[in-house]
Amino acid sequence: MSFSRVPGADNLYVGGAWALNLEGHRQKLYDQNVTHVLSVIKFSFDKWGEEAKRLKHMSIDVMDDSDTDLLVYFSSAVRFIENGLYPSANDEDKEASEKRQARDDGTSPGGVYVHCAMGISRSVTCVIAYLLYKYPHRFGGKQFVPSVTSAVRRRQTSKEAVQKALEWVREGRGAASPNDGFMRQLEIWWEMGCPAESDSAVEQHPIYQKWLYERMLKESRDIRQAPEAEQIRFEDEVELGDEAAEAEADKADGREVRCKKCRRILATPKFVVPHTPNPTERPESPNCAHVFIETLSWMRPALEGGALEGRLSCPNAKCGATIGRFAWQGLRCSCGEWIVPAFSLNRSRVDEVAPRRTDPPAIRLPPGRNGNL
Known part of the structure; x- marks a missing residue:
């Protein structure tokens, strides 16, 4: 199957490059109101001529390798998908709330196709990143409340949340199977709270920066060398978010x-x-x-x-x-x-x-006094 619909009300599709290379499949995407294409592979619409104007396109050129850093692109990928499914108010003749309403058939007003080469790993990873961002309540367990849950709680539920999201996608695309490295990056994305307020939100996040540092340390260990002095991260000097x-x-x-x-x-x-x-x-x-x-x-x-x-x-x-x-x-x-x-x-x-207490000691009242003045 060249492309599959992700279960749910979002007009979101995932698959391989074939859907864009075969005219018949392209027409099916048009019929589903797909206006945005996210290519998690090097892909160009240059040969499409005027037809390319029908679509908004974003391309992330990465390899399907467990050592590839796809996490750094999650914020921009999620924002692109969200803007495609629920167009923001860029024109002044309509309010944003009107544009974000569902269509008559209950689906999102826009449509997005996310693809890589085969629609198995890279594209599925970005779709899962979006689902974790958009619907955290689906994947966090019965007692999970995103607005008040601690970072520790998110870390404890990360594997379960990512696995549930993968199973959700597999209901529509059974071949979905991100590589182990991407699965771990999705867990970190969940631990971070799925930050998508800007395209650089992941890159600026302390958890991502520490993950990069740990990757650097692993590379140093693999060649049996200590990290360079300027690369060492002293945790008591790091400003935490x-x-x-x-x-x-x-x-x-x-x-x-x-x-x-x-x-x-x-x-x-x-x-x-x-x-x-x-x-x-x-x-x-x-x-x-x-x-x-x-x-x-x-x-x-x-x-x-x-x-x-x-x-x-x-x-x-x-x-x-x-x-x-x-x-x-x-x-x-x-x-x-x-x-x-x-x-x-x-x-x-x-x-x-035990650490020394920094708060002032409680005032002890004389016997017989109840504290009322």
Whole structure:
């Protein structure tokens, strides 16, 4: 089948390039009021002549490869699809609300065709990105409320949400099957809250920027090299967006880590990397001998030398005690869990304590007083 309709009220179609190369299929698209074409492949209408004027076109030239960054295009792709299905008020003779109303048959007023080469991976990925953006309530579970759900909750539901959206598309196109890399990018898109307020919304998002950083670290590990000094991301120097800050706040109830010798604070709770002991790997060592933390600015002298691994020392110049080690290629904790990259503090060299309260203490009233003045 050259093209298929995505289930639902949207006049949205997905398929391969054949639908645009065969005249008979093109006429079927016209009959369905398709006015916009999103090509997730290098495609041109130059040879169409005057007929090309019937369509608005956007082309994203990417390969169907799990390492391809398609995520960065999601915002612009979603905005293009939305504008095609529900035209905005660009002319002054009609109100935007009128243009966004459904047609008499209950479908969207406009029509969009999203295609790649075969209509299996790239085009389906962009369609799923749109569905997650447009109808989050369909894919978030019974208790999912997009307006109040935390970033942590979105991360927990990302796999389920993307899989549900894929199954939705497969009801109309059974061959739909994005590659594993694109599926992961869709999960990240969901974690980000599907930002589409501008074409550059993804590129500017802190979660996307951290994902790019992790990809860079993986490339460095693959060639067994430490990242360049100017590429290292120190998490305590990164300005977080609202959603990322919200996710960090959910981790703030833990314990801060201090040097056992001088009591210098090494990491607050939000920079502690949680990991789960693996009793099946090493049942004789159920407890962890390490505390793993994010890359922090006090590590700069140890990391900027370009070593793949090395020691971590207390940043207090009067102390300088060896407190742990780092390994860009990762470390296996005593509990059996692998952490990559690893910035490990030895539990025998540090203390974990509850953070000091910053709010003022409650006023204690004398006996017999109920607080009324």
